[in-house]
Amino acid sequence: MDWEQSVMAMRADGYRVAVVGATGNVGREMLTILDERAFPVKEVVALASSRSVGREVSFGEDAVLKVRDLATFDFTGVDIALSSPGAKVSAAFAPRAAAAGCVVIDNTSHFRMDPDVPLVVPEVNPEAIARFRKRHIIANPNCSTIQMVVALKPLHDAFKIKRVVVSTYQSVSGAGKEAMDELFNQTKGIYVNQPATDFQEIFTKQIAFNVIPHIDVFMDDGATKEEWKMAVETNKILDPDIRVHANCARVPVFCGHSEYVSIETEQPITDAAARKVLQNAPGIVVVDHRANEGYVTPVECAGEDAVYVSRLRKDRTVDNGLSFWCVADNLRKGAALNAVQIAEVLARDYLDA
Structure with missing residues (x-):
């Protein structure tokens, strides 16, 4: 050629x-x-x-x-x-x-x-x-599903997950280059007293300095399609018996998706046991120190390949519950x-x- x-x-x-x-x-x-x-x-x-x-x-x-x-x-x-x-x-x-x-x-x-x-x-x-x-x-x-199931897989193998409740904080890069431009232009415009609506084409509401609880189209039951995707894709990839409830929001971050995940398991689970399982799992880096800066945010994960897990702790509202924070570069691993x-x-x- x-x-x-x-x-x-x-x-x-x-x-x-x-x-x-x-x-x-x-x-x-x-x-x-x-x-x-x-x-x-x-x-x-x-x-x-x-x-x-x-x-x-x-x-x-x-x-x-x-x-x-x-x-x-x-x-x-x-x-x-x-x-x-x-x-x-x-x-x-x-x-x-x-x-x-x-x-x-x-x-x-x-x-x-x-x-x-x-x-x-x-x-x-x-x-x-x-x-x-x-x-x-x-x-x-889906990008948000990928990082979540990477973290869920070793926990499911060790403790058998019954239920997942996840809230996502998804960056604008998940909606494409035009969405990134919209965040940039709105942010710049606000500082010179230009209305954000002058630069609003991709998102349904102002994204600069705001949070939008709406990703993809709404479905008949009130969920958005992004929330539906996280549930059905987790079932297809990991286990059809896991019940998943997702809440998905768009945040004014250029790159990197964040998720708070709460799980309920069949087997007893502790934060120490979960931490050990996750530390030995492929594709995961655990950064979990109960101190200032002892966790990973989207800024630190941009350009990285791993799914980062932080803030591991017991959920005492259920018998076998655990919560954690995970972040990943949605353009790379996602x-x-x-x-x-x-x-x-x-x-x-x-x-x-």
């Missing part, structure tokens, strides 16, 4: 990988993480809508990739597509890519609850990846990193280079 057309990565052996939605927040992060983790790529193609064709995105320090048109791209010969273009776009292109023999790892909501599509967090249910062959599509869960980790397991255990 010609360098100007192909966006070829300078690797000798490996897989042909397409990144769909390459100009968005998550797509750019996918390219960064592929390079950081030295994923075995032979070629990388950056794909997006026709309006982004010809734009350049970086792959590592040395490669600059020219964006190609998703609508006309032929996926024949592509091994893996890491996809984050929006649910409607995925619904149209993913089956086409899969029919060409490409395995699509999709970050949108479209395929998550399809019974024939595995929904995967590698630290929690990597064995589910084996079911990719039915549709050649693997779904990446999206791009999780997708790349799925690709790593897929390549290692199921595909031939």
Whole structure:
């Protein structure tokens, strides 16, 4: 392939990988993480809508990739597509890519609850990846679900969780670059006495210096779809018998989702026992000191791969209760990193280079 057309990565052996939605927040992060983790790529193609064709995105320090048109791209010969273009776009292109023999790892909501599509967090249910062959599509869960189930998995294995109540404090980056711009412009405008409504397009209310208890659309029972996602995705990934009640809010933070999680377990649980279990679990860093600065906030987790757990303590309102605080970079572990980790397991255990 010609360098100007192909966006070829300078690797000798490996897989042909397409990144769909390459100009968005998550797509750019996918390219960064592929390079950081030295994923075995032979070629990388950056794909997006026709309006982004010809734009350049970086792959590592040395490669600059020219964006190609998703609508006309032929996926024949592509091994893996890491996809984050929006649910409607995925619904149209993913089956086409899969029919060409490409395995699509999709970050949108479209395929998550399809019974024939595995929904995967590698630290929690990597064995589910084996079911990719039915549709050649693997779904990446919702960002807030991912960090929660990473923390819940070792606790469920040790103490068997019966019920979860979670309240989320989700950053604006989860709603895309335009949402980040809205927070920035509203904040700047308020300091020079401009109305926040002059910069209000993405969110239903002012986001600067505010908290909005509303993410995604409202459903008939009063929950938002984000809250519904956290419940049904946890059941599909971890255990269908766990009862989950979620409360999701958007906060004026640029990057990093925070969650307060309260669990009720079948087996007796203490904060000390839970701390020990979590300290030995993959993908988790416990920072839990009962002192000033003895916990992690979104500022500290930005750019990091781990799910950070803090504020472990007994919930004495139930027989076997525990509460904790967890934070993670929603663009990394909550999206791009999780997708790349799925690709790593897929390549290692199921595909031939």
